[in-house]
Amino acid sequence: MKKSTLFVFLFFSFLSSFSQDSIKKPKIGLVLSGGGAKGFAHIGVLKVLEQAGVKVDYIGGTSMGAVVGGLYASGFSATQIDSIFGTINYDYLLKDFIPRTSKNFYEKRNDELYAFVLPINKFKVGIPQALSKGMYNYNILSSLTRNVKHIRDFNELKIPFLCMATNIETGEKVTINKGNLANAMIASSAFPSLFSPVELNGILLVDGGVSNNYPIEEVKKMGADIIIGVDVQDGLLNRTELIDATKILGQVTTLQSIEKMKSKKTDTDIYIKPDIKSFGLLSFDRRLDIIEKGEEASFAVYEQLKKYGNNDYKSNNLKIKVDSIQIKNIIINNLKNFTRSYIKGKLGFKEGEKISYTDLKIGIDNLNATQNFSAIQYSFENNDSREDFILTLNENPNKAFLKFGVHYDGLLKSAVLLNLTQKNFFKKNDFASLDIVLGDNLRYNLDYYIDNGFYWSFGLKSQLNQFNRNVAKEISGLNQESPDIKSINIDFLDLTNQAYFQTLFAQKFLIGSGIEFKFLNIKSESLDSKSTIIDKSNYLSAYGYVKFDSFDNKYFPNKGWCFSGDIQSYLLSSDYTKTFNPFSIAKADFAIVKTVFNKITLKFQADGGFTVGNENLPFFKFALGGFGYTTLNNFKNFYGYDFLGITANSYIKTATTFDYEIFKKNHINLSANFANLEDNLFHSLDWLSIPKYSGYAFGYGLETIIGPIEIKYSWSPETGKGFAWFNVGFGF
Numbered sequence: 001m002k003k004s005t006l007f008v009f010l011f012f013s014f015l016s017s018f019s020q021d022s023i024k025k026p027k028i029g030l031v032l033s034g035g036g037a038k039g040f041a042h043i044g045v046l047k048v049l050e051q052a053g054v055k056v057d058y059i060g061g062t063s064m065g066a067v068v069g070g071l072y073a074s075g076f077s078a079t080q081i082d083s084i085f086g087t088i089n090y091d092y093l094l095k096d097f098i099p100r101t102s103k104n105f106y107e108k109r110n111d112e113l114y115a116f117v118l119p120i121n122k123f124k125v126g127i128p129q130a131l132s133k134g135m136y137n138y139n140i141l142s143s144l145t146r147n148v149k150h151i152r153d154f155n156e157l158k159i160p161f162l163c164m165a166t167n168i169e170t171g172e173k174v175t176i177n178k179g180n181l182a183n184a185m186i187a188s189s190a191f192p193s194l195f196s197p198v199e200l201n202g203i204l205l206v207d208g209g210v211s212n213n214y215p216i217e218e219v220k221k222m223g224a225d226i227i228i229g230v231d232v233q234d235g236l237l238n239r240t241e242l243i244d245a246t247k248i249l250g251q252v253t254t255l256q257s258i259e260k261m262k263s264k265k266t267d268t269d270i271y272i273k274p275d276i277k278s279f280g281l282l283s284f285d286r287r288l289d290i291i292e293k294g295e296e297a298s299f300a301v302y303e304q305l306k307k308y309g310n311n312d313y314k315s316n317n318l319k320i321k322v323d324s325i326q327i328k329n330i331i332i333n334n335l336k337n338f339t340r341s342y343i344k345g346k347l348g349f350k351e352g353e354k355i356s357y358t359d360l361k362i363g364i365d366n367l368n369a370t371q372n373f374s375a376i377q378y379s380f381e382n383n384d385s386r387e388d389f390i391l392t393l394n395e396n397p398n399k400a401f402l403k404f405g406v407h408y409d410g411l412l413k414s415a416v417l418l419n420l421t422q423k424n425f426f427k428k429n430d431f432a433s434l435d436i437v438l439g440d441n442l443r444y445n446l447d448y449y450i451d452n453g454f455y456w457s458f459g460l461k462s463q464l465n466q467f468n469r470n471v472a473k474e475i476s477g478l479n480q481e482s483p484d485i486k487s488i489n490i491d492f493l494d495l496t497n498q499a500y501f502q503t504l505f506a507q508k509f510l511i512g513s514g515i516e517f518k519f520l521n522i523k524s525e526s527l528d529s530k531s532t533i534i535d536k537s538n539y540l541s542a543y544g545y546v547k548f549d550s551f552d553n554k555y556f557p558n559k560g561w562c563f564s565g566d567i568q569s570y571l572l573s574s575d576y577t578k579t580f581n582p583f584s585i586a587k588a589d590f591a592i593v594k595t596v597f598n599k600i601t602l603k604f605q606a607d608g609g610f611t612v613g614n615e616n617l618p619f620f621k622f623a624l625g626g627f628g629y630t631t632l633n634n635f636k637n638f639y640g641y642d643f644l645g646i647t648a649n650s651y652i653k654t655a656t657t658f659d660y661e662i663f664k665k666n667h668i669n670l671s672a673n674f675a676n677l678e679d680n681l682f683h684s685l686d687w688l689s690i691p692k693y694s695g696y697a698f699g700y701g702l703e704t705i706i707g708p709i710e711i712k713y714s715w716s717p718e719t720g721k722g723f724a725w726f727n728v729g730f731g732f
Contacts, residue, residue, distance in 0.1 A: 640695015
């Protein structure tokens with residue numbers, strides 16, 4: 001009896017096991033096509049799949065489908081991915097935005113001086129490879145995939161994954177299922193002309209949509225039994241619809257894939273085609289509408305999806321690991337033109353340090369801001385519970401650049417700027433730059449700089465500035481003659497040559513010192529028909545300075561603060577006026593900006609300076625007045641007074657500006673400034689008294705590709721006079 005009972009039990013157990021093995025659930029493969037911003041529809045589809053209880057076993061994606069699919073495969077839920085894309089600034093994405101704070105003082109000057117930059121290669125002027133290198137995207141994806149940063153086989157992800165790219169040299173499709181996940185997603189979505197090609201394993205790759213925008217065969221080979229496919233690519237557009245470059249490029253890249261989709265569609269078990277005809281490749285601002293279209297298309301086949309659903313299915317809900325990285329080694333590929341210390345200096349962290357992903361992003365932005373590298377890739381390898389940081393840099397083959405700018409202001413008048421910049425001019429880490437300014441006043445600026453990263457850097461500068469202008473007679477030293485004359489017309493020429501050393505302190509403050517040789521030639525014909533020479537002397541001086549600048553925008557900042565302070569001692573002179581004695585000038589400038597309401601910012605500024613020693617050189621005095629010109633020597637902008645209208649050897653000034661961005665890149669602003677200005681101001685407490693000088697201004701500003709265009713009207717209650725000023729382009 002016992003034997004028969006045992007036999008019956010084993011028999012039915014065998015039948016139960018056989019039944020479970022023979023009725024296995026089919027493996028679900030998800031195919032996500034490329035389509036730029038239209039790929040947001042994939043998120044809507046994923047939300048409905050989760051609602052239907054469909055567990056995805058394999059994912060294959062192309063371009064935007066690779067980005068959404070890769071994030072889903074790494075463990076994010078559809079809702080989490082939706083939230084991620086909601087935080088991205090798509091203007092920054094397309095421009096490969098680099099925060100201003102990541103740029104050194106020379107890089108800031110480059111962005112805020114030149115309207116157009118063209119590379120020169122073998123004496124031929126070219127055009128940039130693409131609008132963006134994709135580093136903004138790369139930093140985001142690298143941080144998001146930190147949980148899987150050590151995985152090199154995509155079959156080991158939470159959901160096995162692959163994506164498609166195109167070998168730009170052969171046109172062949174390339175399947176990426178190994179390596180660094182962030183690298184793979186960036187390569188698959190490198191849309192030609194928008195993003196630079198990506199080199200992986202020696203192959204130069206662009207967007208997978210060029211060769212295979214719907215990788216159904218590849219997903220089937222992974223082991224999928226049932227294919228759910230989401231097609232967000234365009235059909236062919238007619239000539240009336242091909243109205244911009246992105247649509248034309250999109251049509252070119254999908255010509256082949258549209259024909260191939262006819263057979264691929266029939267091989268798809270559940271085909272989902274969202275109605276997104278009214279959206280374009282760059283419709284990133286319509287994310288929520290596109291996601292909704294993906295949901296609508298998925299609900300249309302909801303009953304089919306439910307067949308493969310599981311009531312017990314739980315969607316992903318990834319918890320991102322702690323935002324910290326313990327660096328053990330920094331491994332950099334060999335570079336021809338840049339030293340290891342230069343690279344580490346830009347990164348801002350060293351071996352043995354613990355950093356955050358924010359620190360990492362800042363370091364990569366610092367490298368990207370140099371424009372010395374056409375591609376930057378990085379990854380992490382586990383090393384005894386710490387991380388080896390693997391950095392691969394491709395040096396920019398373009399070492400020479402031709403740059404252009406335009407400007408107009410009331411002091412230096414109209415000007416066209418031509419610049420030639422040569423990197424690696426004499427040695428590694430250096431550059432030489434020559435500005436020639438053509439217009440009402442011929443000027444130039446010659447720079448040579450060696451950037452040594454953490455160590456002291458060295459620079460040489462030569463600069464010529466000149467103008468003709470009516471100025472306060474006190475600056476001329478001729479105030480004893482013709483007391484009825486309040487202003488004098490002068491021809492001003494300043495030739496300054498400097499040699500200096502500088503470095504970063506605490507990775508934030510620029511400190512430096514140097515020597516200066518200055519030649520001044522100032523003359524006037526105001527007092528008689530003959531030219532009167534006011535000064536024609538050479539001056540030798542030594543100086544030191546400290547600077548800090550965290551403004552997010554130089555001309556219309558929303559946040560940040562800046563500080564500059566310097567002291568300069570004039571030691572020797574050829575002394576044309578026979579009045580020279582050694583003297584020193586100290587000055588400082590501080591400003592802070594804060595957004596107080598939506599689109600409304602408040603800027604507060606305070607600056608001042610004083611002279612120690614010789615008081616008989618009036619052309620070194622501080623001169624206030626006017627607006628729009630780049631600060632030169634001790635000449636300062638001041639609302640309510642004409643250019644260089646009030647002068648003294650010491651001053652203190654404050655200014656406040658309310659700026660309202662009424663709509664994108666259009667600003668109206670209201671400003672007020674106050675000053676005490678007189679010789680030896682700080683010898684008493686008079687500088688603490690009610691300001692003797694004040695001025696107010698109302699203006700409009702427009703941000704353009706050539707720089708700001710500004711119109712201001714200012715008025716001073718002390719004089720009762722008003723001035724209208726017009727300023728065009730980046731200041732130089």
